[in-house]
Amino acid sequence: MNTIILHSQALDIANKMADVCGVAFEFRRSHFRFLTDKKIDIVALREVFSVDINYLPDFDFSQTALFVSDMDSTLITIECIDEIADFAGIKPQVAAITERAMRGDLDFNASLIERVALLQGLEVSVLSRVYEERLKVSDGGRALIAFLKSRAIKTAVVSGGFGYFTRRLAEDIGLDHDRANTLTIEKGQLTGKVEGDIINATAKAEFITELCAKYQTTPSQTIAIGDGANDLEMMAVAGLSVAYHAKPAVIKFANIVISYGGLDIIMDFFDG
Numbered sequence: 001m002n003t004i005i006l007h008s009q010a011l012d013i014a015n016k017m018a019d020v021c022g023v024a025f026e027f028r029r030s031h032f033r034f035l036t037d038k039k040i041d042i043v044a045l046r047e048v049f050s051v052d053i054n055y056l057p058d059f060d061f062s063q064t065a066l067f068v069s070d071m072d073s074t075l076i077t078i079e080c081i082d083e084i085a086d087f088a089g090i091k092p093q094v095a096a097i098t099e100r101a102m103r104g105d106l107d108f109n110a111s112l113i114e115r116v117a118l119l120q121g122l123e124v125s126v127l128s129r130v131y132e133e134r135l136k137v138s139d140g141g142r143a144l145i146a147f148l149k150s151r152a153i154k155t156a157v158v159s160g161g162f163g164y165f166t167r168r169l170a171e172d173i174g175l176d177h178d179r180a181n182t183l184t185i186e187k188g189q190l191t192g193k194v195e196g197d198i199i200n201a202t203a204k205a206e207f208i209t210e211l212c213a214k215y216q217t218t219p220s221q222t223i224a225i226g227d228g229a230n231d232l233e234m235m236a237v238a239g240l241s242v243a244y245h246a247k248p249a250v251i252k253f254a255n256i257v258i259s260y261g262g263l264d265i266i267m268d269f270f271d272g
């Protein structure tokens with residue numbers, strides 16, 4: 001038997017889905033669960049009902065030790081680099097490159113170097129303006145982090161973006177760890193370069209391995225969540241992967257797909 005989770009509280013959708021699936025369902029506080037031995041095409045049902053529908057994956061949620069999230073367009077609603085570029089009047093150009101990189105159509109390192117070079121000469125104060133004026137935590141993000149902490153699960157953000165933002169975000173919402181690229185600054189201006197090794201897909205996956213060693217846990221007890229092609233390697237390492245409002249390649253790969261609701265949907269899966 002398999003369990004399908006309908007992340008909705010709408011009884012009419014649950015009834016319609018029961019008709020399609022030919023199975024009964026039970027209501028949980030925040031969602032519906034369908035127990036079925038039939039093979040149900042949940043990809044088609046998601047489109048029909050415009051809600052998140054997932055199989056309950058073969059993962060022991062009660063043993064989760066670590067939660068690692070991408071930042072831009074996952075834990076927060078913006079791509080920081082695109083917003084920085086807006087202050088240089090080049091957001092459309094930079095955003096177009098970001099979009100292609102996140103789809104996996106461009107080499108990540110080369111695309112990052114190219115985009116950061118376009119920011120050369122910007123006043124460093126644009127970073128705080130982006131954080132304070134534009135950065136928003138994704139729906140359900142704060143509730144999810146509070147929930148994970150209540151279960152003593154370690155939390156981390158890892159980003160192909162910039163440490164200025166991951167650090168402040170980690171502090172604001174109470175994450176245990178962060179890792180990202182460092183923008184170099186001279187005389188109060190961005191130099192258009194990043195310092196040290198680039199945090200790309202491989203570095204994101206290595207971050208999980210490193211944190212697992214630190215906490216003496218295993219990647220099989222880790223949940224990784226992201227939206228872009230550079231999240232696929234860390235998702236492959238983790239015991240459970242979640243695609244959040246993600247690019248097609250990520251949706252195809254992930255164990256859990258969230259395309260309509262907020263990050264708090266992840267809490268439904270712990271409701272054993």
Ligand SMILES: [Mg+2]
Pocket residue numbers: 070071072073074226227228
């Ligand atoms: Mg992202």
